Amino acid sequence: MQTITVKGSTGRSQILVGGRLADLSNYLPDARVVIITDEVVAGLYRDQFPEGDVITIGCGERNKTLETIAAIFEKLIELEADRSTFIVGIGGGIVGDITGFAASTYMRGLRFGFVATTLLAQVDASVGGKNGVNFKGYKNMVGVFNQPEFVIADIDLLKTLPPSEIACGLAEIVKHACISDKNYFDFIENQCRAIERLDHEVMLRLVYESVKIKAGVVNQDEKEAGRRRILNFGHTIGHALEKTTQVSHGQAISLGMVMAANLSNRKGLLHQSEVQRINSLLDRLNLPVETEFDRKTVFEALKKDKKRQRSHIHFILLNHLGSAIIEDIRIKELEDWILYGDA
Numbered sequence: 196m197q198t199i200t201v202k203g204s205t206g207r208s209q210i211l212v213g214g215r216l217a218d219l220s221n222y223l224p225d226a227r228v229v230i231i232t233d234e235v236v237a238g239l240y241r242d243q244f245p246e247g248d249v250i251t252i253g254c255g256e257r258n259k260t261l262e263t264i265a266a267i268f269e270k271l272i273e274l275e276a277d278r279s280t281f282i283v284g285i286g287g288g289i290v291g292d293i294t295g296f297a298a299s300t301y302m303r304g305l306r307f308g309f310v311a312t313t314l315l316a317q318v319d320a321s322v323g324g325k326n327g328v329n330f331k332g333y334k335n336m337v338g339v340f341n342q343p344e345f346v347i348a349d350i351d352l353l354k355t356l357p358p359s360e361i362a363c364g365l366a367e368i369v370k371h372a373c374i375s376d377k378n379y380f381d382f383i384e385n386q387c388r389a390i391e392r393l394d395h396e397v398m399l400r401l402v403y404e405s406v407k408i409k410a411g412v413v414n415q416d417e418k419e420a421g422r423r424r425i426l427n428f429g430h431t432i433g434h435a436l437e438k439t440t441q442v443s444h445g446q447a448i449s450l451g452m453v454m455a456a457n458l459s460n461r462k463g464l465l466h467q468s469e470v471q472r473i474n475s476l477l478d479r480l481n482l483p484v485e486t487e488f489d490r491k492t493v494f495e496a497l498k499k500d501k502k503r504q505r506s507h508i509h510f511i512l513l514n515h516l517g518s519a520i521i522e523d524i525r526i527k528e529l530e531d532w533i534l535y536g537d538a
């Protein structure tokens with residue numbers, strides 16, 4: 196097991212890469228424990244949970260709401276949870292985001308930790324201290340920055356994940372390599388087959404490298420005032436595609452990265468051969484690299500992006516593989532590119 200530390204303003208978070216759900220009780224304080232999980236994870240892994248009360252939420256983005264938080268508060272009151280109670284979220288990114296928010300706000304904040312059970316949660320969602328819920332159709336609109344005390348990334352849990360969920364995590368993994376580590380990109384290229392069969396050592400290395408990259412960025416800029424924005428590579432267009440088409444989150448991010456790489460090339464930054472390498476890697480990982488979409492609808496969704504500053508959008512481009520820059524691009528330029536250009 197390897198440990199990576201996120202140093203947040205609310206405390207340190209130890210990310211235990213290769214830790215095990217079955218060993219969770221070793222990381223818990225000597226306190227009352229309440230576990231928050233979802234129906235699927237409870238069905239698969241409840242026998243590995245330590246002693247403690249369990250609150251089970253429904254699956255899917257539609258449950259990532261203030262109503263679910265209120266239901267958790269009611270349950271915590273019923274269970275007579277108090278300031279000394281420790282909360283553990285066992286699940287994917289949704290369970291993590293909800294657990295972190297509920298734990299951070301119930302009685303002004305309880306201690307909490309996560310067991311990340313999806314690849315996306317292990318390499319992305321559980322790292323960095325963003326917790327929250329969707330509100331009125333806006334994703335992650337309400338929430339807090341607060342670091343979990345620990346995150347256990349148990350690689351063995353990935354075996355039961357559907358391929359579409361693995362793909363979501365892989366899209367973020369490729370993103371990490373693109374924005375900050377060319378050697379990591381080379382490694383992924385060389386391990387596509389091992390990744391396909393979820394080879395334990397290779398998956399361990401992917402989770403480790405990705406957590407290291409994300410933790411490194413968060414340690415420089417926890418609240419996303421600057422550098423942390425590079426983690427949005429592929430996400431600006433990706434989110435607009437996710438909102439307006441039928442593609443999943445992972446597929447949307449893959450398509451968003453292809454488009455952002457093309458734009459980087461168009462602006463004279465990323466070499467065409469590197470654009471091609473990104474496309475081909477995503478394709479080999481069974482992620483989409485092209486799709487039909489209604490350009491006007493996607494552009495309208497993009498305009499509503501949270502990263503928008505009046506007439507500009509913070510857009511993440513690549514200089515070359517392993518190096519990202521944040522560029523303020525005029526909305527008008529993006530409109531011309533998406534509506535009439537080669538986007």
Ligand SMILES: NC(=O)c1ccc[n+]([C@@H]2O[C@H](COP(=O)([O-])OP(=O)(O)OC[C@H]3O[C@@H](n4cnc5c(N)ncnc54)[C@H](O)[C@@H]3O)[C@@H](O)[C@H]2O)c1
Pocket residue numbers: 233234235236239254255256259286287288289290292312313314315316319320321322323324325326334335352353354355356357360363
């Ligand atoms: N906080 C952050 O920084 C951050 C970053 C990225 C994404 N997110 C959020 O994460 C969420 C997506 O997370 P996700 O992709 O993990 O989705 P998820 O939590 O919905 O999990 C996906 C599905 O897999 C199931 N599942 C979980 N673990 C499993 C396992 N080991 N085996 C089989 N099935 C399992 C879940 O029950 C669920 O049905 C989004 O809401 C997104 O906004 C947050």
